Amino acid sequence: MKLIEGNRIINRKSFLKYPSFYRKMIVFTLLSSIIPIIILGITSYILTSKTAKDNASQDITQVLSYASETIDNGLERVENNLIQLEMSSFFTSDLKEMKRTNYSGFYSNIYQNMLAFMNGNPLVKDISLYTLDENYLISSTYGGKKMESAVEQEKYEKLLENKQQLVWQAGYSQGGQVYDSGITLTSTIPLHTKDPIGLIQVIIDNKAFESLTAKFVKYKNQHMFVIDEGGQLIFHMNGSEVPKDLFELITVAHEGKQEFLYQWQGREYLVTSMVSPIKKLLFVDMIPTAELYSSARKIAGITIGIVLVVLAAGIALAMIGTKRVYSPIRKLVSHISDNQQADMGTDEFNYVQQRWKEINSKASQLEGQINQQFPLIRELFALRLLEGQFSHERREHLHELLRRYAIPETQCAAVFIISYDHLSDAGKFQESDKDLILFIIKNMTTELLEQQQLEGLVINGLNDQVVVWLWTEDEEMNAWSNNLKSGIEKIRQQITHFLQSPATIGLSRAASQVEELPDLYREAQLAINSRMINGGNQIIESKGLAVSMMYRYPAEIENHLIDSLQVGDLAETKRLLDAFSNKVQSAVHNPELIRMSYDQLLSTTLRTVYLMNMSPEQLFGRTASELNFDMRSCATIHSINEWLIDRIFEPIMMSLSGKRNQEYEQLIEKVTDYIAANYNLDISLDQCAQICNLTPQYLSKLFKRTMDISFIEYLTQVRVEKAKELLEATDLMVNEIAEQVGYNPKNFIRVFKKQVGLPPGQYREMHRK
Numbered sequence: 001m002k003l004i005e006g007n008r009i010i011n012r013k014s015f016l017k018y019p020s021f022y023r024k025m026i027v028f029t030l031l032s033s034i035i036p037i038i039i040l041g042i043t044s045y046i047l048t049s050k051t052a053k054d055n056a057s058q059d060i061t062q063v064l065s066y067a068s069e070t071i072d073n074g075l076e077r078v079e080n081n082l083i084q085l086e087m088s089s090f091f092t093s094d095l096k097e098m099k100r101t102n103y104s105g106f107y108s109n110i111y112q113n114m115l116a117f118m119n120g121n122p123l124v125k126d127i128s129l130y131t132l133d134e135n136y137l138i139s140s141t142y143g144g145k146k147m148e149s150a151v152e153q154e155k156y157e158k159l160l161e162n163k164q165q166l167v168w169q170a171g172y173s174q175g176g177q178v179y180d181s182g183i184t185l186t187s188t189i190p191l192h193t194k195d196p197i198g199l200i201q202v203i204i205d206n207k208a209f210e211s212l213t214a215k216f217v218k219y220k221n222q223h224m225f226v227i228d229e230g231g232q233l234i235f236h237m238n239g240s241e242v243p244k245d246l247f248e249l250i251t252v253a254h255e256g257k258q259e260f261l262y263q264w265q266g267r268e269y270l271v272t273s274m275v276s277p278i279k280k281l282l283f284v285d286m287i288p289t290a291e292l293y294s295s296a297r298k299i300a301g302i303t304i305g306i307v308l309v310v311l312a313a314g315i316a317l318a319m320i321g322t323k324r325v326y327s328p329i330r331k332l333v334s335h336i337s338d339n340q341q342a343d344m345g346t347d348e349f350n351y352v353q354q355r356w357k358e359i360n361s362k363a364s365q366l367e368g369q370i371n372q373q374f375p376l377i378r379e380l381f382a383l384r385l386l387e388g389q390f391s392h393e394r395r396e397h398l399h400e401l402l403r404r405y406a407i408p409e410t411q412c413a414a415v416f417i418i419s420y421d422h423l424s425d426a427g428k429f430q431e432s433d434k435d436l437i438l439f440i441i442k443n444m445t446t447e448l449l450e451q452q453q454l455e456g457l458v459i460n461g462l463n464d465q466v467v468v469w470l471w472t473e474d475e476e477m478n479a480w481s482n483n484l485k486s487g488i489e490k491i492r493q494q495i496t497h498f499l500q501s502p503a504t505i506g507l508s509r510a511a512s513q514v515e516e517l518p519d520l521y522r523e524a525q526l527a528i529n530s531r532m533i534n535g536g537n538q539i540i541e542s543k544g545l546a547v548s549m550m551y552r553y554p555a556e557i558e559n560h561l562i563d564s565l566q567v568g569d570l571a572e573t574k575r576l577l578d579a580f581s582n583k584v585q586s587a588v589h590n591p592e593l594i595r596m597s598y599d600q601l602l603s604t605t606l607r608t609v610y611l612m613n614m615s616p617e618q619l620f621g622r623t624a625s626e627l628n629f630d631m632r633s634c635a636t637i638h639s640i641n642e643w644l645i646d647r648i649f650e651p652i653m654m655s656l657s658g659k660r661n662q663e664y665e666q667l668i669e670k671v672t673d674y675i676a677a678n679y680n681l682d683i684s685l686d687q688c689a690q691i692c693n694l695t696p697q698y699l700s701k702l703f704k705r706t707m708d709i710s711f712i713e714y715l716t717q718v719r720v721e722k723a724k725e726l727l728e729a730t731d732l733m734v735n736e737i738a739e740q741v742g743y744n745p746k747n748f749i750r751v752f753k754k755q756v757g758l759p760p761g762q763y764r765e766m767h768r769k
Contacts, residue, residue: 209235502537
C-alpha cells in the first residue's frame, strides 16, 4: 500500500512539474477528443446499419431494372431482326410462284435464311416455317416435318386467324413436346398481307434468360421470375415454380407497391417487382432477407471495432498533439528568454507579455534609426521599380510596397531624365565636379517641383543623370500631362542658368498604371539618348518610341495574304496588303525595320512562286535580287504597295487563272465523288482536304467558288436527298435511316425539317399516299 501511494505522489508531482498552460491543454485536449469519438461511434453504428440496408434495397431495384431492360432489349432486338428478315428481298418476292416453279430452291432459300437468322440472334433456340398449303414445318434445328395431326393443324390455323402480324406467346412446342416456360414469337409470311402462305415461329427458351440474367443474381437462394399479363410463367432463375399467390399479391394486394416482405417455404423474402417498359412483362425478384441484410450486420461489427481502435488512437494522438501544439509556445518562451532558464511565474503568457514590452522598446529605437535612412531606401526602391525588377511581382505585393513607401497606388505617372550636355569653359564647374553637379541638379529639381506643386520623387540615376518620377492622383490625366511640359521646361531653364551649361531633358508619355513605369523609364532613356540626332539643350519627348520597341512582324497577316495569293483572290490580297502596311507603320521611328518587313514579305512571295512551279525570271522578267533592288528604290510605303501589286501580285494572278480552273474542277469532282460514296460516314472538311492535299481553308474557298454552295450545305443536300429516297421506297424506321445517311436521330430530324419543311414521318405519309 505504501508503495502504491508513493507512486501516486510521484506521478502527481511529475504531472505538476509541467507549466500551468501545458497542463490545461492536456486536460482540454483529452476531453475534446474522447467525447466526440464516442458520439461519432454511436452515430456511425446507427447510420452505417441503416445505410447498408437502404443500399441493399436500392441495389435490388437497380438490378431488376437492368435485368428487365436487358430482356426487353433482347426481345425487341429479336422482333426487329425478324421484321428485317421478312422485309428482305427473298420474303417480299412472290413466294407462291417461286415455290411452284422452283420447289427445292424455295425450301433451300428458306433454310439458309433461317440459319442466318439463328447465327445473328444468339438468344433464339429455334426458328421454323409452317406452310399452309402443305401443312409442312421446316425447322432450322430439327429439319422438315409433315404436320399430320389435326390438332396441330388447327393450332396453326388459329394463329393465322389472328389479326396481329407479330404475336408473343408464353411457352413453346418443339419436336412434338410442349414446354410451359420460354416464349414464342409468331409472324405471318409474307408480312402485312391478307393472303399468307404460312407462319414463322421464333422460340426463346429459359436458357437464353439464364445467360442474360446470371450476372444479376448475387445472393444465395435468390429467385427471379418473368410473368406475362395473364400470370403465365415465361422465364425463371433458380426455380421453375412460381408461388401460387405471388402474382395476385403483386397485382392486387400490393398494387402500386414495388417492395414487400413475403413468407414462402419457411423463409422470409424481400419481393421486388417491376413491369418492363416495352413488352409489359412482370419481373419479380425474391431474395431471403437473412442474406440480404447480412452485410449490414458485418459492417456494424466492423464499425464498433474501428471506433474502439480510433478511441485508443485518439487518446494517444491527443497527448502527442498537445505536446506538438505546445512546442511553438515553448520555443517562443525560449527565444524571448534568450535560451536561458527563466522564472515564468504562474503562466507562460504573463512572462511573454513582460518580455514583449522590453523588446517593443528596443524596436522603437531601431525604427527611429530606420526613419532617418527612409529617403535613401525609398529612392532605391523607386529606381529598382523603374528598372523593371518588380515586373513579375503580384499586383497585390507591388501595391503593398507602394503603401509602405507612401506612394499612391492609383496614379497618373510620367518619367523624365535630366542630364547636362557638356560643361562650358566659362562655367562654374569642371568635369571633376560631377558628383557635386548631380547633387545640385537633384536639390534644385526637388525645390522647383515643390514650388510648382508637382508631386514626385527625384532619384540619383546612372551615367551622370537624375531621374524624376512624377505622379498625380487627379483623374484628369490629359489636363495634367498637357501642363507638365511647361513646368519641366522651367526646371530645365533654371538648371541651365545656374550651371551656365546646356541641359537636356528626356520626357516619356503619361500613363495611368504603375505597372507601366518600366516602359516609361525606357522611353525617357531613348529620348535623352536621341539628343545625338535631335540636338541637346531642349526637352525631347518620346511620343511613340515604346510602340516601335514593341513592334512584331505581322506573320499571321502574311500567311493569310499568301493563302489568298495561291487561291487567286486579288481583291482579298490587296485588302491584306493594306492590313500589312497598317501594321508595319507602327515602327515609323525605325524606317529600316519597315524595309526589313517588306523584304521578308517579298522573299516569302518568291518562295511561294517556286513552290507553285513558276519561274520568277519568266514570270517577272527579273531575278530575285533585281526585284529586291527595285523594291528598295521605292521611297514610301504607298509606292512599295503599288509596286508589289503591279509587278508581283497581278502577274501571279494572270498565270494562275489559266491553269487553275481545270485543276479546281478536278479537285472538286474528287470531293463530290468521295461524298457520294461515303455520305453515311462522319465526313469532315479536314478529311476531304487531306484527300486533295490542300488546307481546309483553301478547299473551303475553292468549293464555294466552284459549286456556288458551301461544303457543309452540299453534304447536307446529298444526305437529305438519300433520306427522301429511303423514306419513299422502304419501311425502315427513322432512326435506321438517320444512321444510314450519317446522322444521329435527333440531329437528323432537325436537319431534315429545316431542309424539306416537314419532319421525316410526315414526309413519308405524304409520299406514300
